[in-house]
Amino acid sequence: MTSSEAAKTVSNPHQAGPPLWLLAELTYRCPLQCPYCSNPLDFASTEQELTTDEWVSVLRQGRAMGAAQLGFSGGEPLVRQDLPDLIAEARHLGYYSNLITSGLGLSEAKVNAFRDAGLDHIQVSFQASDPELNNAVAGSRKAFDQKLAMARAVKEAGYPMVLNFVIHRHNIHQMNDIMALCERLGADYVELATCQYYGWAFKNREGLMPSRAQLEKAEAEVQAYRQQLAVSGSAMKLIFVTPDYYEERPKACMNGWGSLFLTVAPDGTALPCHSAKLLPIDFPSVREMELKTIWYDSPGFNHYRGDSWMPEPCRSCDEKGKDFGGCRCQAYLLTGNAVNADPVCSKSSHHDRILAARRAADHATAGIDELTYRNADNSRLFFRG
Amino acid sequence: MARVPRLRPGFRFQWEPVQDCYVLLYPEGMVKLNGSAGAILNEVDGQRSVADIVATLEQQFPDAGALEGDVNDFLRDACQQHWIEMS
Secondary structure, eight states: OOOHHHOOOOOTTTTTOOOOEEEEEEOOOOOOOTTTTTTTTGGGGGGOOOOOOHHHHHHHHHHHHHHHEEEESOGGGGGGHHHHHHHHHHHHOOOEEEEEESSSSSSSHHHHHHHHHTTTTTEEEOOOSHHHHHHHTTOSSHHHHHHHHHHHHHHTTOEEEEEEEEEOTTTTHHHHHHHHHHHTTTTTTEEEEEOOOOHHHHHHHHHHOOHHHHHHHHHHHHHHHHHHHHHTTTOOOOEOOOOGOOSSSOOOOGSSSTTSEEOOTTSSEESSSSGGGGOOOOOOTTTSSSSHHHHHHHHHTTTSSSSTTTOOTTOOTTTHHHTTOOHHHHHHHHSSSSSSSTTTSSTTHHHHHHHHHHHHHHHOOOGGGGOOOOOOOHHHHHHHH | OOOEEEEEEOOEOOOOOOTTTEEETTEEEEEEEOOHHHHTTTTSSSOHHHHHHHHHHHHHOOGGGOOOHHHHHHHHHHHHHHSEOOO
């Protein structure tokens, strides 16, 4: 970067605020094969990952812009050998850093070393409450025992314990077992994230999406468990994410395009969310441009800021300031055009596609073994076509 | 016994120059604090009692009058939110 470039001020045509949340997707490499992975289908085509120095530069630029929350994610971020250095740099810069991991490749020694380097939080993901189902979903024979051991090690090392379960039709019946497991482990936060349909999950939607009856039962079980926790004075928080496909109004996706969240993909592509790579938009790379210029001035990040891009029914909708027309990726996946209203909205002329998916979920019979697993071989099929 | 507040594990309190305010950071979340909440939490160090904190704040803000009620209200709320704990 030349000094004139560094001194350049940004024009910020939409008066965007700073990116408070930086998600560093360090790699797409992962030992697991979860069929609902949010990584792009063609992840195996990704060019060279950013180097340690390039990541350090991204962290510094993001922090200077105001980012306070930092996520280390992937793929499985533990496969990056420089993770301890990046953690130390993040702490030095004043980030609150979160490691989002499958727990595979983690050890008690690493858990402690990361803490000493300044990591604030480790989130361990699970696939189910028992080894058999967990390992079947993860496509790994030994995942569950390792996850349990690592969840305990995280707690032992004094981190807050955050456990994440992606919920779908094959594990939604385990809700009570999952919550009981989390309570036994001493979790502080439990994310019960019903699957959202992007990336591999969109590909596998019919085999993953729960029926409305399954969902309502699960919601009632979570509610009852919350009351039980309140009575016992437990601080464990249950965060239940309802799937978009059962809503009548879209979510305010990412709190608005280019409003708070900045993702940097393994190859340096800067994105307004981790799914946006699937959109036919040219997003800049941190290898070519300063992060500040990317965030405030690049066409990619300004694409859906404000509301002048909105067609009907969003344009005249009195809720457009609240939900921003929903999710651009979902609009693109379901209608072929990202400017359309998110079809989750009952006002969308494409809402019938959501209704059809719900009907299909009432009659779906596919087993776990019929899902397309997220691995490099399957990924190559997508980019080779 | 004097009550001593401290941040719960996993919570970090810090000044954010870009946002021009104190924030409380926790796993994948952030609370922007208003002026008085920031001033109170700034005194919470796991060592000093509520009474000490009230005395310090009353010295810092002599025009604010008695602060015990406000500080207690805020700390009770912060306990209920599980941001802090009392020992």
